[in-house]
Structure formats: C-alpha cells, structure tokens
Amino acid sequence: MRFILFILVLITHISLFVFPSKAQQLTQTVRGQVIDQQSKATLIGANIVLLDSTQFIGAATDIEGKFRLERVPVGRHKLKISYLGYKEIVLNIIVGSGKEIVLNIEMDESVLMGREVVISAEKEKSKANNEMTSVSARSFTIEETNRYAGSMGDPARMAANYAGVLGSSDNTRNDIIIRGNSPTGVLWRLEGVDIPNPNHFALFGTTGGPVSILNNNVLSNSDFITGAFPAEYGNAVAGVFDLKMRTGNNEKREFMGQLGFNGLEAGAEGPINKKKNSSYLINYRYSTMELFSLAGISFGTNAIPYYQDLSFKFNFPKTKIGSIALFGIAGASRIAILDSERDTTNFSFGNAGNDVSFASNMAVGGLSHTYLINSTTYTQLVIAGSGSIMDIKSDSVNFDKTTVPIYRNESNQGKCTTNFFLNKKLNSQHNFKTGFIIDRINFNLVDSFLNIDINQFITSRNYQGHSYLLQPHFQWKYKITNSLVFNGGLHYQHYFFNNSNSLEPRAGLSWNFKPFQTLSIAYGLHSQLQMGYAYVNQVQLGDGNYVKPNENMGFTKSRHYVLAYDHLLSENLRLKFETYYQEIFDVPIDRNNSNSFSMLNLGADYDLYFPDSLINNGTGTNYGLELTVEKFFSNKYYYLFTTSLFESKYIGSDGVQRNTSFNGNWIANVLVGKEFKVGNKENKSKVFTIDAKVINAGGRRYTPIDLELSEKFGSAVYIDSKAYTLRYPDFFRADLKIGFRFYRKKLTQYFALDIQNVLNTKNIQVRIYDKSTNSLRTEYQLGFFPVALYKIEF
Structure with missing residues (x-):
C-alpha cells in the first residue's frame, strides 16, 4: 500500500515539473x-452543434x-446531431487535451419524413447499438469501464453492475452470471467473430x-445483451458481449502509456496514408503484479501471475474494393500455485494439498471487408x-x-471463421439482414x-480432428410506426461432428405507448454446443478398447420470454423493469448413474469435472424480476x-429439483459518482473524481463434504444427495475510486x-x-486491496 501511494505521489510531482x-x-x-x-450510407448536410x-x-x-x-x-x-427525416441525437462527450475526439455517428431514419423526434444519447442507453434488439440489451461506453469503481477497465466486471448480472464471488475472476445461468453460456464476439475465452489463465x-x-x-462503444438476443447471435444461452474495436486517428500520431492492475502498457495510433484515411492502432501490455513482485511487494501468495497481451487494428477505408480492416488480439499467461512451497498464512486459491502449474495462450486475427453496393x-x-x-x-x-x-x-483448439451478411434497407420502415457463419473447428485434446x-x-482424451459449425440467419426490422417496432428472425445451427442441429425463431415488439414510456416483449429459442472436451471423452472397456460415449450429444437449449417496461422520468433519469422466464432443456446429465450432476452448474471456477457418459435429458428453469434506476451523467x-x-433451478439424473450453484436469489448494486472541476474561472483544467460502489448479494450455494469418507480416500468427498443445499453468508463489498484528471497543452494525465x-x-x-x-x-x-492507476495521453 505504501509503495503504491509513493509511486502515485512521485509521478504527480514529476508531472507537475515536467509539464507545468x-x-x-x-x-x-x-x-x-x-x-x-x-x-x-453517408449523410450529407447533417448539422453538428456544441450545445x-x-x-x-x-x-x-x-x-x-x-x-x-x-x-x-x-x-x-x-453535442447535438440533426438531419431532416432522422431522429435527432445528443451525445455526451469528454474532450481531453491529449487526444482528438473522433466520432462515428449512426442516425436512425424516422417513418414519417420531416417529423421531429428528439432522442438523446442518454435515452438511447436503453437500447443497444444493434438495432435488431427489443429487450434485455444496452450499449456501454468505454468511459464506463473506466468510471465505475471496481471495474478496473474490464468490460465483464463493468457489466456485473447491471440488473440481472452477478460477478464472480471474488473479484479475482471476471466470470459473470446472467439471470442464474452458468458463465459458460456467454458468447464473446469481437469485430463480427465469435472468439474463445478472452481472458488470461482461461480454461x-x-x-x-x-x-x-x-x-x-x-475498444469502441459495444453491446451487452442478457436475453432473447437477435437472430444473428447463436451458440449461446446466457448472454452476448458484442465488442467493437475503434479505429486509430487517421490525421495525427497519438500515444498513451498506462500503469495499473491490468498491466504496464503502451499504445500508439496514427495515419498510414492521410489521403486515403488509413490508420493504425497498436497496444501492448505486460503484467503489473510481476513487476511489483520484483519490487518486493507481497500479495499474500507465492502464486504470481505472469502475462502479456497485444491488440491491433489497421484500417483502410478507401480501397478500390471497399473498406478493409485487419484486426487482432493475443495473450499469453502462466502461473504456478505450489502448495508445497506455500506459507500457511498465504492464500491457496482453494487448492490446498496440490501443486498446480497452469499456462494458457489465446489469439484472434482477422480481415474485415465492407462493401457499399x-x-x-x-x-x-x-x-x-x-x-x-x-x-496444466x-x-x-x-x-x-x-x-x-x-x-x-x-491441449489446443483452433477455429477458422467466415462471417458474411448482406444488409438491405428497403425504405424507412423495412430493413433486412441475412447471412451465415461457418466455423472449421480444430481439436487437439490430450x-x-x-x-x-x-x-x-x-x-x-486423446483426440485430433476437426469439424464444422454452420449458422445461417435472417433478420427483419419493421417500423410499423415511429412508436411501434417489430424485430423478427430465424437462426439455424448445424454441427457436422454428429449432425446435431437446432432451428431457432426470435421475435420482439417495442411499443412507445406514451411519451418517454415503452413496453416491450420478446421471445427467443437459443442453443449452445457442449464444450469440446465433453464430445471426445473416452472410456476404457474391459477388453482394453476405448469408446466415446458422448460423441452424439446434442445442443443445450433454452427458451427465453421477456417483458420490459422503460420510463424516462426526466431528461437524465430512467426507470426500467424487466421480468423473464427461461425454460432450459436437453441439458447433459449423467447417463449411467442417478445423481445431482448437470452441465448447468459448470463454469464459475477452475473445476470442470463431468461424468464419463452424458445424455441430453436434464432440464432447468430461471425466472426473475429486475429493477434499474439510473441517473445518467x-x-x-x-x-x-x-x-x-430470481430463482435458478435444475433437475439431474436423480429426478430431484435443486438450486443451481448460481442461485443466489437476489442481487443489489448501488453506484454513485461525482466530478469536481478545479482551476480558475477561465481555465478549469483539472478534474477531481470520486466514485463508489456497494454490492450486496445472496450467498453462493455449495455441497457439504463427508469428513469420514474424505479421510478414508485422502481427498474431499461430497455428499451428492445434499448438492447445493448449503450456502455461504450473504456477500457484501464496498469499493471506492478516487481520480484526478488534468490537462496540459497536447497532454492529458489521469491518476x-x-x-x-x-x-x-x-x-x-x-x-475446503x-x-x-x-x-x-x-x-x-x-x-482491503488498493489498485493504483496512472495514464498519460499525448
């Protein structure tokens, strides 16, 4: 703690002398x-005014x-943007002295030409960037990942503040539990590509x-969807992160440096060819905890994480064949949790009695081509x-x-993805989008x-091979009137490994029945493949031969029903209710034995055990009520x-209905923040910020341990008949964030x-x-764990 404060004070004093x-x-x-x-299509003559x-x-x-x-x-x-026949937009922006503000603004055409409909950016937070969503979706800004206390610049930790979402029981992981579903049901999409787990130390x-x-x-402004998602999304039953990368500055070179919890990092962006508006964006990051460990800082464990990652995007918007972008992210990480060398006062990560070394690497790279016909x-x-x-x-x-x-x-897994779609706007009322995703999935699992x-x-397991997943989709948006909008679509999945398939209708209706009040309803059938390990799990027979009992497993499926009411109480104050019911079926459970196991309980930690033989006979239900009161900045x-x-229940092979491991029953979050400008009347170039967060949630459920049998076998033996009948005390945590941003000529610093x-x-x-x-x-x-951050832009 003293070391971190010393670094903050030192950097502050240096900056005041070097950048007076x-x-x-x-x-x-x-x-x-x-x-x-x-x-x-570009809009010529749109008016932009600073209000x-x-x-x-x-x-x-x-x-x-x-x-x-x-x-x-x-x-x-x-910033107000207006154009005849389109809905007016008001954006809230933060202008710094270190970097230019470059905005890409999309406007929605009104059904009745010339009719003025004023919608501010704050009001649009009730909607996602994806116009085909009707309920359970919102866009989020990158500023929010920086602003909220406890988020640490992480989209997943930031999303845990939203209604219906619970982060992992400890902030040492960023798993998110959406409406009682396992975190394994979340889809991560980046630049149109469904990507593997985008985290260091990932199983x-x-x-x-x-x-x-x-x-x-x-990253640029992105979408987070918690239910009944549009037809373009598949292979997920819990929720969707649809992330976009921003483009680099195409007129001037800019740089940034940052030191914080997520790492020591450096970034650069700038033009490649100014005449053609092409640009680059590159960022590299290295483990902070390793650097602090070398400086003698103790974290209460001998397991120090080592990691590094790289992100980039090269944008070429003016080629002869359309707009082209090259993008990618990559990360490498390793950690050794050695109980044989652990001090008994140190944290064991729930791994007492074992030495574990773990390494994971992940990479995504792609080319995007957009063509305006x-x-x-x-x-x-x-x-x-x-x-x-x-x-491992x-x-x-x-x-x-x-x-x-x-x-x-x-083990390693790879995937080659092709994602194509065509978007056709017939008129101000009708818009169609159709396309397909095909993945070639490569396995090397040992x-x-x-x-x-x-x-x-x-x-x-000892499996090397490949298969394909095909996902065609069709979507239609029909603006019946400016106040009544229908979204419909159809998604299909076919897994060629065992020819399992799923046809999934999606539909939603939004009705702005009174000024600033909207009632929405939506339905969606969603399905998801099982993890690759499960399909190729092998069992040795008495004659020494091996069989794969799970290779014909089908998709887990879930029907989502959502009803939402949204009321804008004032220009910057919003009230929202959502209620939902999810009917989950075809869940893998134990084929040969009567017990409590269900795939619905996997994914909240590092334990991914499942029985040798599985069958899609399990069920589950999630239902609940959510309330959001939000005062926009x-x-x-x-x-x-x-x-x-909320309630989250399931039935395993023993036919007993139980709480899932994620059924905490209730969650409450309170976040608040304020800015204070500092400086003279003409030039208030310094901003002091304070943000706080309080979370209170029902305790996590767990299964009791049989001490007598555990002593006999030398390891934990759980009482299966009492699975998830016990729960830890309710969870409570308060976070506090204090920040200081100040501007110099062509330079912005943030502590x-x-x-x-x-x-x-x-x-x-x-x-344990x-x-x-x-x-x-x-x-x-x-x-008590303080996390310091310093960022500079120039």
Whole structure:
C-alpha cells in the first residue's frame, strides 16, 4: 500500500515539473462521420452543434459525411446531431487535451419524413447499438469501464453492475452470471467473430478469468445483451458481449502509456496514408503484479501471475474494393500455485494439498471487408482465425512436501471463421439482414489422470480432428410506426461432428405507448454446443478398447420470454423493469448413474469435472424480476441502482429439483459518482473524481463434504444427495475510486486509486478439505486491496 501511494505521489510531482500548467484556454478538435444506421450510407448536410459552449461551435457534414469542430474547450460537452427525416441525437462527450475526439455517428431514419423526434444519447442507453434488439440489451461506453469503481477497465466486471448480472464471488475472476445461468453460456464476439475465452489463465469451456485480454483502450462503444438476443447471435444461452474495436486517428500520431492492475502498457495510433484515411492502432501490455513482485511487494501468495497481451487494428477505408480492416488480439499467461512451497498464512486459491502449474495462450486475427453496393445495400465479410492453448500439470503434495503427479493436460483448439451478411434497407420502415457463419473447428485434446486403484495414468482424451459449425440467419426490422417496432428472425445451427442441429425463431415488439414510456416483449429459442472436451471423452472397456460415449450429444437449449417496461422520468433519469422466464432443456446429465450432476452448474471456477457418459435429458428453469434506476451523467454526477430477485433451478439424473450453484436469489448494486472541476474561472483544467460502489448479494450455494469418507480416500468427498443445499453468508463489498484528471497543452494525465473492499469485509471464498487435519478450512476473499492507476495521453 505504501509503495503504491509513493509511486502515485512521485509521478504527480514529476508531472507537475515536467509539464507545468499554463494559464491559457486548452482546446481540442472534435471530428467524425455521420451515416445512416441501416444502410451505412453517408449523410450529407447533417448539422453538428456544441450545445453548452459560450460561443457558437458547429459544422455541417460534407460529401463524405464528415465534420470537424475546431477549438472545442476541454471537459464534458453535449453535442447535438440533426438531419431532416432522422431522429435527432445528443451525445455526451469528454474532450481531453491529449487526444482528438473522433466520432462515428449512426442516425436512425424516422417513418414519417420531416417529423421531429428528439432522442438523446442518454435515452438511447436503453437500447443497444444493434438495432435488431427489443429487450434485455444496452450499449456501454468505454468511459464506463473506466468510471465505475471496481471495474478496473474490464468490460465483464463493468457489466456485473447491471440488473440481472452477478460477478464472480471474488473479484479475482471476471466470470459473470446472467439471470442464474452458468458463465459458460456467454458468447464473446469481437469485430463480427465469435472468439474463445478472452481472458488470461482461461480454461477451455469457460468464459472468465482473473485478467481480461481485451484492452479497453482499443475498444469502441459495444453491446451487452442478457436475453432473447437477435437472430444473428447463436451458440449461446446466457448472454452476448458484442465488442467493437475503434479505429486509430487517421490525421495525427497519438500515444498513451498506462500503469495499473491490468498491466504496464503502451499504445500508439496514427495515419498510414492521410489521403486515403488509413490508420493504425497498436497496444501492448505486460503484467503489473510481476513487476511489483520484483519490487518486493507481497500479495499474500507465492502464486504470481505472469502475462502479456497485444491488440491491433489497421484500417483502410478507401480501397478500390471497399473498406478493409485487419484486426487482432493475443495473450499469453502462466502461473504456478505450489502448495508445497506455500506459507500457511498465504492464500491457496482453494487448492490446498496440490501443486498446480497452469499456462494458457489465446489469439484472434482477422480481415474485415465492407462493401457499399448502393445507398441502401451493403455487405460485410469477415475471415478470421482464432486459437487457444492450455497446459496444466497437477501434483498431489504429501505430508513431507514430496509430490506425486496426478493430472496432465496439453491441449489446443483452433477455429477458422467466415462471417458474411448482406444488409438491405428497403425504405424507412423495412430493413433486412441475412447471412451465415461457418466455423472449421480444430481439436487437439490430450489429458490423463492418475488412477489410484491401479497406480497408473489413464488417458481421458486423446483426440485430433476437426469439424464444422454452420449458422445461417435472417433478420427483419419493421417500423410499423415511429412508436411501434417489430424485430423478427430465424437462426439455424448445424454441427457436422454428429449432425446435431437446432432451428431457432426470435421475435420482439417495442411499443412507445406514451411519451418517454415503452413496453416491450420478446421471445427467443437459443442453443449452445457442449464444450469440446465433453464430445471426445473416452472410456476404457474391459477388453482394453476405448469408446466415446458422448460423441452424439446434442445442443443445450433454452427458451427465453421477456417483458420490459422503460420510463424516462426526466431528461437524465430512467426507470426500467424487466421480468423473464427461461425454460432450459436437453441439458447433459449423467447417463449411467442417478445423481445431482448437470452441465448447468459448470463454469464459475477452475473445476470442470463431468461424468464419463452424458445424455441430453436434464432440464432447468430461471425466472426473475429486475429493477434499474439510473441517473445518467449530468450536472457533474451520476448514480445507478440495480436489483434482481430470481430463482435458478435444475433437475439431474436423480429426478430431484435443486438450486443451481448460481442461485443466489437476489442481487443489489448501488453506484454513485461525482466530478469536481478545479482551476480558475477561465481555465478549469483539472478534474477531481470520486466514485463508489456497494454490492450486496445472496450467498453462493455449495455441497457439504463427508469428513469420514474424505479421510478414508485422502481427498474431499461430497455428499451428492445434499448438492447445493448449503450456502455461504450473504456477500457484501464496498469499493471506492478516487481520480484526478488534468490537462496540459497536447497532454492529458489521469491518476486513480481504486480501493477494492474498502471496508475490509471478510467474505468467504471457499470451504475446503484439509487432509493434514481431516477438517474443513475456510478461506476468505481478498480484503482491503488498493489498485493504483496512472495514464498519460499525448
């Protein structure tokens, strides 16, 4: 703690001497492009005006739909964009002195030409960037991933503040539980490509991890959807992150540096060819905790994570064949959790009695081509490759600290993806979008374990091969009137590995029945493949031969029903209710034995155990009520209150209905933040920020351990008949973030101290079996944990 504060103070003093303040008005350029939301055609003559300036600052778009505002004062501003026959937009922007503001603005055409419909950016937060969504969706800005206390620049941790969403029980992982569903049901999409788990230290089949590979410094405004998602999304039953990368500055070179929890990083962007508006964007990041460990900082564990990642995008918008972009992200990580070397006072990550070394690599790279056929039609083709590698070694630690190998896994998965769609805007009322996604999935899955009965390693999986997943889709948006909109579509999935398939209708209707009040209803059938490991799991027969009992498993399926009411109480205050019911079926459960196992309970931690033989006979239900009260940022402050009441149940092969491991029953979040401008009357170039968050949620459910049998077998034996009947005490945590942003000529600096668990509340992480004492030991989550951040842009 003292080291972190020392670094903050040191950087502050250095910056004040190296970059002295000058008593002058600091300004910046705001520019961008305005296009039609459906057809992507440029809008010529759209008006852009800065609303809160003492002098008029405005412009009109040129023949390419571009605009430019010079000498915009630094700070927060509202920007109004208007165009005849289109819905007016008001954007809330933060202008800094270090980087230009480059905006890509999409406007929605009104059904009745010339009728004025004013919708501000704050009001549009009730909707996603994807116009085909009707319910359970919202866009989020990259500013929010930086602003909210406890988010640490991570989209997943930020999304855990929304109604119906619960983060992992400990902030050491960013798994998100959406409406009682396993985190494995979440789809991550980047630049139109469905990607593997975008986190460091990621297991195959999971969607979370301790540190995100996704770098918010290169992301643009994106979508988060929690139910009944549009027909273009498939292979997911819980929710969708649809992420976009921003393009680099195509007129001037800009740079950034940052030091924080997520790493020590550096970024650069700038033009490749100014005449053709091409640009580059590159960011590299390296593990902060490793650097702090070398400096002698203790984190209460000998397991120090090592990781690094790279993000890039090269944009070529003016080629002879259309707009082309090259993009990619890659990350590498490793950690050794060695109980044989652990001090008994140190955190064991619930891994007492074992030495585990773990390494994972992940990469995605692709090419995107967008072609405008005419003013109402365009196509997009994305060709990409992605892959992930996992290496696990686990040894049992004896009482004398010697070790015995018990598990080995050296596996990799790869995927080649083609995503194509055509979008046609017939008129102001009708818009169609149709296309397909085809994945070639490559497997190299090898793992083995020690069979203590015969004292030799048994191969669980040894599979090399490939298969295809085809996903055609069709969507239609019909604006019946300006206040009544229908979204419909159809998604199909076919997995060629075993020829399983799923036909999935989607539909939604939104009715703006009174000014600022909207009632929406939606339905969707969604399905998801099982993790690749499950299909190729092999069992050795008595004659020594192997069989794969799970190779004919089908999709897990879920019907989503959602009803929503949205009321804009004032210009910046919103009230929203949503209620939902999810009917889950065809869930894999144990084929041969009567027990509590269900795939619905996997994915919240590093344990992905499942029985040898599975069958799609399990079921589950999720239902609940969600409330959101949100005051959007205005008058220098904001607040967000969300709460959810829900049930999450399932039935395994024993026919007993139980709580899922994610059934916490309730969640409540309160976030609040305020800005204070500091400086003289003419030049308030410094901003002090304070943000706070409080979360209270029902305790996590768990299965009791049979101590007598555990002593007999030397490891934890769970009482299956009492699966998820116990729960830890309710979870409570408060976070506090203090920030300081100040501007110099062509330079912006930002300091923050994000204090996790500021009240040092002792929340239970896990109760584990300690074979050395034949007793249960309680381990607690991270206590008071300050995270410092410094960022510079120039």
